[in-house]
Amino acid sequence: MGAVTPLAIFKRTPGTNCGQCGRPTCLAFSVAVSTTGADPAGCPYIDLAGLDLGAAVIAGEDPSRERDLALVAHLQEKISDLDFAAIAGVLGAVWEGGAPEVLIFSYLGQAARLAKTGIFIDGVAPEDPRDAILLYNYVHSGGGRPPDHTWVGMESLPNSISKVRTLATYCEQRLARLFAGKTPATIMALGQPLEARPGSGTASVELIVPVLPMVPQYVLFWDEEPADGFEARVKILFDQHVLDFLDIESLLFAAERMAERFECISVAR
Numbered sequence: 001m002g003a004v005t006p007l008a009i010f011k012r013t014p015g016t017n018c019g020q021c022g023r024p025t026c027l028a029f030s031v032a033v034s035t036t037g038a039d040p041a042g043c044p045y046i047d048l049a050g051l052d053l054g055a056a057v058i059a060g061e062d063p064s065r066e067r068d069l070a071l072v073a074h075l076q077e078k079i080s081d082l083d084f085a086a087i088a089g090v091l092g093a094v095w096e097g098g099a100p101e102v103l104i105f106s107y108l109g110q111a112a113r114l115a116k117t118g119i120f121i122d123g124v125a126p127e128d129p130r131d132a133i134l135l136y137n138y139v140h141s142g143g144g145r146p147p148d149h150t151w152v153g154m155e156s157l158p159n160s161i162s163k164v165r166t167l168a169t170y171c172e173q174r175l176a177r178l179f180a181g182k183t184p185a186t187i188m189a190l191g192q193p194l195e196a197r198p199g200s201g202t203a204s205v206e207l208i209v210p211v212l213p214m215v216p217q218y219v220l221f222w223d224e225e226p227a228d229g230f231e232a233r234v235k236i237l238f239d240q241h242v243l244d245f246l247d248i249e250s251l252l253f254a255a256e257r258m259a260e261r262f263e264c265i266s267v268a269r
């Protein structure tokens, strides 16, 4: 098999994560069917009517989304044995017992509820699987040294040379364009929904944004000075221990998401 995508299988399951197929989630089951040839009949509820299991990948489905969904399923399996109650504190989360048990924490000013079978952000399942990847990676880290507010640039983190430009493109330059010409009060107000607090220094505006409870990001903004030929500039700093909580790819995505949140808040005003 392997020609039908995980998403095509997943759409035919009820999405109830009942576990009767021996997998923790419908997504994990779908990935197993698609990639390892597991028997789709392992789910008693699946609707296979009209599905050609030998068909080519269904047209119109995004391969990168398929990869991301497979990674979400992989991470769900990796965290399936974690003791949520034990790690909640070090992640800055609140543990809620029950079936399923849940970790509750803030994600860019939104309420994330993370279970081993799925995630809700402000009550809605995230449309983009990269949010789930980011949050599952955070939980999978199991935590580490808490932030001590010793701030470093991306270039100071290990194995980050190729990431500096990505951070500039997807976060720093976007925020510089957004903030340019705005008053410090206006920029601070944009940070309020993100629970940002002011930093202290000599830049035009400095904000500390708690992207995740243990992953603050420090935003330094210098406004444009056309008379001197200076363009607006943003520099993002991270706590020196940030890689105890996120891998570098997830950290980049967290910075990108922060920029998007600022843009959305600005448009909504």
Ligand code: SF4
Binding pocket: 013, 014, 015, 016, 017, 018, 019, 020, 021, 022, 023, 024, 025, 026, 027, 029, 030, 042, 043, 044, 045, 046
């Ligand atoms: S048996 Fe079906 S519904 Fe239940 S978790 Fe597995 S795929 Fe989902």
